Amino acid sequence: MSATTQEARRGSGPARAPRAAAPRRGFAPRGMVWLVWRQHRATFLVMLGGTVLATAALLYKGVYVHEAVAAVDGGDPTPGDDATVADAYSALQAYGAALAGLPFLVGAFVGAPLFAGDLESGTAKLVGVQSRSRTEWVATKLAVAALFSALAAGAMGAALHYYRAPLVEHDASQADFTLSNSFDSTGPVAVVLVLIGLLVGATVGLLFRRMLPSMVVTLVSLYVLNFAWELARMAFARLETVTTGGGRFGDDDRPRIPRDAVEIDLSYLRSDGSLTGWSTCVNAENGPACLREDGVVGWAVDYMPYSHFGAMQWTAAAALTGALLLIGVVTAYAARRTLR
Amino acid sequence: MTRTSGTSGTTVRGTAPHEARVALELRELGRRYGRHWALRNATFRLPAGRVCGLVGPNGAGKTTMLEIIAGLRRPTRGEATVFGAPAGSAEARARVSFLPQEKPLFTRFSVADTLRMGRELNPGWDQALAEDFVRAGSVALDAKVGSLSGGQRTRIALAVALGKRPDLVLLDEPLAELDPLVRRQTVGALLAEVAERGITVLMSSHLVAELDTLCDYLLLVSRGGLRLAGDVDELISVHRLLSAHGDAVVDAPDGTPAGLEAHTVVQAQRERRQVSALVRPGGPVTDPWTAAAPTLEEVVLAYLEQGDADALISPNSHVPGTGTEVAA
Numbered sequence: 001m002s003a004t005t006q007e008a009r010r011g012s013g014p015a016r017a018p019r020a021a022a023p024r025r026g027f028a029p030r031g032m033v034w035l036v037w038r039q040h041r042a043t044f045l046v047m048l049g050g051t052v053l054a055t056a057a058l059l060y061k062g063v064y065v066h067e068a069v070a071a072v073d074g075g076d077p078t079p080g081d082d083a084t085v086a087d088a089y090s091a092l093q094a095y096g097a098a099l100a101g102l103p104f105l106v107g108a109f110v111g112a113p114l115f116a117g118d119l120e121s122g123t124a125k126l127v128g129v130q131s132r133s134r135t136e137w138v139a140t141k142l143a144v145a146a147l148f149s150a151l152a153a154g155a156m157g158a159a160l161h162y163y164r165a166p167l168v169e170h171d172a173s174q175a176d177f178t179l180s181n182s183f184d185s186t187g188p189v190a191v192v193l194v195l196i197g198l199l200v201g202a203t204v205g206l207l208f209r210r211m212l213p214s215m216v217v218t219l220v221s222l223y224v225l226n227f228a229w230e231l232a233r234m235a236f237a238r239l240e241t242v243t244t245g246g247g248r249f250g251d252d253d254r255p256r257i258p259r260d261a262v263e264i265d266l267s268y269l270r271s272d273g274s275l276t277g278w279s280t281c282v283n284a285e286n287g288p289a290c291l292r293e294d295g296v297v298g299w300a301v302d303y304m305p306y307s308h309f310g311a312m313q314w315t316a317a318a319a320l321t322g323a324l325l326l327i328g329v330v331t332a333y334a335a336r337r338t339l340r
Numbered sequence: 341m342t343r344t345s346g347t348s349g350t351t352v353r354g355t356a357p358h359e360a361r362v363a364l365e366l367r368e369l370g371r372r373y374g375r376h377w378a379l380r381n382a383t384f385r386l387p388a389g390r391v392c393g394l395v396g397p398n399g400a401g402k403t404t405m406l407e408i409i410a411g412l413r414r415p416t417r418g419e420a421t422v423f424g425a426p427a428g429s430a431e432a433r434a435r436v437s438f439l440p441q442e443k444p445l446f447t448r449f450s451v452a453d454t455l456r457m458g459r460e461l462n463p464g465w466d467q468a469l470a471e472d473f474v475r476a477g478s479v480a481l482d483a484k485v486g487s488l489s490g491g492q493r494t495r496i497a498l499a500v501a502l503g504k505r506p507d508l509v510l511l512d513e514p515l516a517e518l519d520p521l522v523r524r525q526t527v528g529a530l531l532a533e534v535a536e537r538g539i540t541v542l543m544s545s546h547l548v549a550e551l552d553t554l555c556d557y558l559l560l561v562s563r564g565g566l567r568l569a570g571d572v573d574e575l576i577s578v579h580r581l582l583s584a585h586g587d588a589v590v591d592a593p594d595g596t597p598a599g600l601e602a603h604t605v606v607q608a609q610r611e612r613r614q615v616s617a618l619v620r621p622g623g624p625v626t627d628p629w630t631a632a633a634p635t636l637e638e639v640v641l642a643y644l645e646q647g648d649a650d651a652l653i654s655p656n657s658h659v660p661g662t663g664t665e666v667a668a
Contacts, residue, residue: 034460038453039446122444129410129438130461131504133430340414340428 111201
């Protein structure tokens with residue numbers, strides 16, 4: 001028995017001194033950051049490449065939009081300028097919708113596989129038995145993925161903001177900046193939303209431990225969260241109200257709002273200052289008489305000027321950051337539950 | 341020398357406990373998944389510098405035990421310490437390497453990347469040792485891990501485990517799925533490193549026959565807890581394999597063959613016209629029985645088949661203050 005072992009042990013000498021690797025130079029990633037970068041570099045490079053291309057394209061097109069809108073506003077447009085502006089409004093919707101989908105993409109294709117891939121293949125164990133802690137592993141993975149996600153959302157959001165600005169100032173009624181495809185795809189809100197997508201995906205991956213189911217559940221979860229956010233978004237808007245009086249409530253008597261403002265709500269104004277919906281008396285035979293009888297004396301329009309956009313962005317981003325932190329608590333619980 | 345504990349009737353034979361360094365100590369370690377206990381009341385010590393085989397039936401909790409020691413899981417109850425540090429602590433993790441049964445590696449990494457991972461995540465990493473271990477297996481450093489054979493992947497996984505320069509290596513079925521030649525090469529390479537550095541090894545395996553050549557220490561666990569623990573030589577030497585002609589032996593009312601009352605019968609079986617029994621002798625062997633030294637495989641299989649046999653725990657595997665304590 002044990003002949004091999006015993007013989008080997010008889011011949012054992014002093015333990016070898018560890019031999020160090022060749023010295024490293026430059027600012028290459030080290031430690032856990034190196035591992036995360038090496039493991040996910042294809043994903044991060046695709047994100048980086050897509051961000052650079054999309055940002056450059058939006059900025060390039062934005063230059064032409066700025067020039068065309070300036071020409072139209074200056075009263076000396078060429079036919080090409082009019083066409084450019086008209087096309088830009090259509091394109092803005094498409095670009096905004098694409099960027100509003102970024103949290104879904106990041107959640108499903110970056111967040112969900114972040115840990116589910118390692119749990120599925122067993123490499124979570126491989127990393128877990130090295131000298132570095134698993135807390136560091138989880139934190140580094142999330143931090144590096146968050147950095148690239150935030151960079152993507154921030155850069156593309158800024159470029160879209162640049163592209164959109166002249167269009168809003170020219171005619172905000174065609175570029176509603178309070179809608180999901182505009183509000184959620186620019187500024188700090190875009191960054192926080194993409195981080196929420198990442199964290200939801202990572203959490204689902206930790207809990208489900210399988211890539212494909214995690215991706216599907218992440219998409220469903222983000223759809224539900226997005227629906228809730230749709231209902232909550234306008235709560236962060238600070239609105240202005242403009243009214244008319246004197247018994248003038250015809251369609252032509254509606255108050256005008258600034259051209260860079262978005263109309264949020266339209267109501268009739270009664271003499272006692274109360275509001276009634278614009279559909280009041282819509283089925284009456286004599287509408288004006290019906291409205292007068294109801295005490296209506298004019299219009300009231302709630303609107304949001306573009307100048308309030310920034311404040312709404314930061315307020316909403318702060319609230320979403322609270323949600324992000326709550327999800328982070330769930331992520332920490334999921335990591336603790338799954339990895340020990 | 342025969343000792344009997346006052347609490348559990350555990351029979352203990354062997355030398356007195358020595359003060360050897362303890363690599364690993366488990367105290368009433370248990371892990372539950374939902375309502376199912378995967379591991380229960382695991383209690384033992386493993387002296388440092390041993391190559392220890394860990395055997396037990398499927399579901400006995402060997403993998404769970406190794407994962408707790410490696411810091412991958414928290415125990416539901418009890419505790420495990422590695423060289424005195426709680427399992428899973430930074431100090432313990434730095435001293436332990438674990439090779440899971442599936443030998444997970446990043447398949448898109450090259451071999452060099454895999455070794456770099458070890459270097460980046462372990463302060464005491466020995467790059468030359470790891471590279472030498474890989475090259476000895478004729479594996480190119482620029483080869484993709486995903487393109488390697490099972491044996492080559494095992495070698496890479498072992499290189500990562502050894503390059504960390506651990507004091508305790510945990511191996512979960514390291515030789516499973518390897519062909520005999522690769523198994524022999526892998527074992528040879530592993531034991532050479534282990535011997536050179538005096539590393540403690542705890543290795544679970546179903547290949548009982550091979551443990552005899554690999555291990556100098558053995559732990560056998562069953563659902564009922566630890567059944568065997570001690571030096572392989574010692575465990576074999578305290579057993580005898582008795583055999584007799586079937587006609588010459590009648591069975592006692594409890595089913596055990598007559599004439600073995602003086603011994604502790606681990607397992608007895610009647611096959612055709614032959615009766616055999618693995619016993620721990622309590623006196624001279626008398627006619628019609630003849631005695632022979634068993635192999636380690638015979639001892640292990642007897643304890644595995646007879647899960648409720650009296651435990652045989654070497655003094656240096658005892659954890660003071662637990663149910664298997666040695667009585668004076």
